[in-house]
Amino acid sequence: MLLGTNMPAALPGCAGLDARRAPQLMTSPRRCPCRAQPRRPQCAVTQEVAGTTQVRRNENIGKLQAGYLFPEIAKRRRLHQEQNPDAKIISLGIGDTTQPIPPSITRAMRDAAEGMGTIEGYSGYGAEQGRPELRESICSRYYAMHGLQAEEVFVSDGSKCDIGRLQVLFGQQMSVAVQDPSYPVYVDSSVIMGMTDGFNGSGYDNIQYMVCRPETDFFPDLSKVKRTDIIFFCSPNNPTGAAATREQLTELVQFARKNGSIIVYDAAYSAYISDERPRTIFEIPGAQECAIETGSFSKYAGFTGVRLGWTVVPKALKYADGATVHADFNRISTTIFNGASVIAQAGGLACLQPEGYREMGQLVDYYKENATILRQTFKEMGFTVHGGENAPYVWVGFPGRESWDVFSEILTQCNIVTTPGSGFGPAGEGFVRASAFGQRDDVLEAVERLKAKYGK
Numbered sequence: 001m002l003l004g005t006n007m008p009a010a011l012p013g014c015a016g017l018d019a020r021r022a023p024q025l026m027t028s029p030r031r032c033p034c035r036a037q038p039r040r041p042q043c044a045v046t047q048e049v050a051g052t053t054q055v056r057r058n059e060n061i062g063k064l065q066a067g068y069l070f071p072e073i074a075k076r077r078r079l080h081q082e083q084n085p086d087a088k089i090i091s092l093g094i095g096d097t098t099q100p101i102p103p104s105i106t107r108a109m110r111d112a113a114e115g116m117g118t119i120e121g122y123s124g125y126g127a128e129q130g131r132p133e134l135r136e137s138i139c140s141r142y143y144a145m146h147g148l149q150a151e152e153v154f155v156s157d158g159s160k161c162d163i164g165r166l167q168v169l170f171g172q173q174m175s176v177a178v179q180d181p182s183y184p185v186y187v188d189s190s191v192i193m194g195m196t197d198g199f200n201g202s203g204y205d206n207i208q209y210m211v212c213r214p215e216t217d218f219f220p221d222l223s224k225v226k227r228t229d230i231i232f233f234c235s236p237n238n239p240t241g242a243a244a245t246r247e248q249l250t251e252l253v254q255f256a257r258k259n260g261s262i263i264v265y266d267a268a269y270s271a272y273i274s275d276e277r278p279r280t281i282f283e284i285p286g287a288q289e290c291a292i293e294t295g296s297f298s299k300y301a302g303f304t305g306v307r308l309g310w311t312v313v314p315k316a317l318k319y320a321d322g323a324t325v326h327a328d329f330n331r332i333s334t335t336i337f338n339g340a341s342v343i344a345q346a347g348g349l350a351c352l353q354p355e356g357y358r359e360m361g362q363l364v365d366y367y368k369e370n371a372t373i374l375r376q377t378f379k380e381m382g383f384t385v386h387g388g389e390n391a392p393y394v395w396v397g398f399p400g401r402e403s404w405d406v407f408s409e410i411l412t413q414c415n416i417v418t419t420p421g422s423g424f425g426p427a428g429e430g431f432v433r434a435s436a437f438g439q440r441d442d443v444l445e446a447v448e449r450l451k452a453k454y455g456k
């Protein structure tokens, strides 16, 4: 209860006095601190007691639906465990890694941590954009051959955080397109920024959902997509596991250039590509004038908890007025970020040395084998299966069924957590995603349970 015993006088416009202003006052408690008895039930005064402050909630947060997908899954898993305390639940759900970080990389981080306890090895704030030698290493491993330079690489505490910082860079006036289905962070961060209108039952108004279904090889029909300022595009895709071909990415780049749009290309899983598909959007001619790319050590080296990623902003990418996006992203990074952890950056440097790079490859191969096991199992059981070849995700079709129902069925009958496809966008309905980031024994056990329930 905010108000004291000495009742302040009603402000002009109090709903108790003027019913026409009532709706405005209900969301604006500061306007009237009076305790006048409401003449009508919707009087603002009755609403005021709910809060402990007079601060209005960010109305964009209020537009978000039912919390973020993964906390919702965690809640349902917790409930199932409470109801079945003996159940040994296996997670093929959230895409979190399970395998230890390889030895040469942990050694480098250990040395960096020990160094922090010595005068010689101590380091305080570093460059917000990352250690120059790490920017150089990322660039020479992944981008230099496509004409990019180390200053165009910004080291960060991960791709998800960079997507948030990119949204701050863009501001709320941008229009946005996303693959449907896709990693929920693009949509939810756009909603939080105020780029969208409310939820309409299946998606948010004012976002272009670029439908990606098996019929179109999980690539959007761009002839049906309206121009937007920003296009979020993830390849290999989370959740479908589809990796775009060179022809598809060429079409995307041409589409963006024709429309004067910026592609935010999420390449967090590009190390999982096994064939000749592009590892980076910058393999496509003209991409430097229309694309930003984000990458991450999370799924390459088990850095989900360590936190290290990067974003490449080419200097050739320019706004309509000719200003470079690079200069603005540099300003954002130096203003609201203070650089990635010194220890994580030492680990990142080790990842890109010959030994660490080889170890990283072995880690990726381990998860890829899990993906193959899952993919084959679902196929043998007669399901339509996508992904799992160039990605750590297997996308399984349950036509005509709601994904949350399938999720619940697999949880209650097999004690396995998956991810319901509809959580990734309206076009994910009828699918569930199985993640290959589990321990091998768990994956093998999960496979046996699935066969027992769904096998022929």
Ligand SMILES: Cc1ncc(COP(=O)(O)O)c(C=O)c1O
Pocket: 095, 157, 158, 159, 160, 161, 183, 234, 238, 266, 268, 295, 296, 297, 298, 304, 308, 309
């Ligand atoms: C497509 C995609 N991008 C980015 C991330 C987050 O990466 P990071 O751990 O670097 O924040 C994830 C994590 O699951 C992801 O699936």
